[in-house]
């Protein structure tokens with residue numbers, strides 16, 4: 001059997017070109033950058049008084065039923081996000097729990113909801129695009145008619161946000177949509193619009209980041225104006241600046257989130273995970289790119305081998321046909 005080197009290389013090069021293209025496509029899926037119009041929430045734990053008005057308002061605005069948590073005799077007192085609760089205020093306490101925003105013998109509040117990640121793992125994991133990130137507002141929304149109920153988004157979310165609601169004939173995923181129905185009417189998300197202290201503050205992410213920088217520069221104990229409801233509401237309250245931890249959670253974690261947090265106690269007290277800056281979604285894209293690139297050589301070899309087998313088979317078929325022809329001619333003679 002003789003294989004021309006030129007034929008072999010042609011087959012291998014074709015395979016390589018196709019695979020190299022796939023590799024480029026995988027690498028092209030780089031982490032998205034935030035649109036200047038992206039919307040978000042700044043939660044300042046030092047301003048939160050734990051009144052839970054944001055939780056009640058969230059339920060009202062999103063038509064969510066009350067939660068009856070087993071073992072609790074208080075009506076609608078959820079302990080975590082659930083299919084009925086898109087927004088929850090949790091409390092950190094230590095020791096005697098007497099002093100607000102103190103790590104020892106103190107307490108502090110944290111607001112949990114969908115963080116509307118800049119590069120959301122739930123969107124990347126969903127095989128049918130039932131979760132989408134708006135290219136302008138950056139809001140991550142769920143679309144029940146596309147959902148096949150695989151729950152990959154639940155597994156993929158690093159903040160354990162999406163919940164599966166079995167109380168429907170076709171179960172659905174439930175999570176905060178940043179009150180996009182209110183934003184569409186030029187209104188403020190329900191949790192921010194009722195927050196009496198400005199702890200939950202709505203605005204464009206770029207402007208919220210400027211606000212976080214302003215707060216980081218504040219002199220502890222000095223009185224400053226704090227915007228309430230949204231950055232452009234025109235409403236302000238005066239407060240003495242606390243001593244913020246020098247970290248805005250969500251500014252960089254996993255590529256950043258559009259819901260960000262400021263606090264006077266470290267974020268591990270709220271069990272917010274210590275994540276790297278790079279998102280899981282972009283890490284998986286890099287690995288995918290590397291796998292595609294790494295597979296070029298072995299698959300090119302495979303393509304070459306297939307070419308050889310095909311050529312062998314063709315030659316064997318030709319030889320068999322020639323033999324049969326010779327036998328027939330001999331029999332005629």
Ligand code: SF4
Nearest residue numbers: 114115117120122157
């Ligand atoms: S917090 Fe979870 S559900 Fe929300 S956008 Fe990020 S990955 Fe998706």
Ligand code: SF4
Nearest residue numbers: 058087176179189191
């Ligand atoms: S933005 Fe709307 S849905 Fe999300 S936590 Fe606030 S009130 Fe609830």
Ligand code: SF4
Nearest residue numbers: 048049051052054195
């Ligand atoms: S409404 Fe504001 S102050 Fe009250 S619990 Fe919610 S975030 Fe805190």
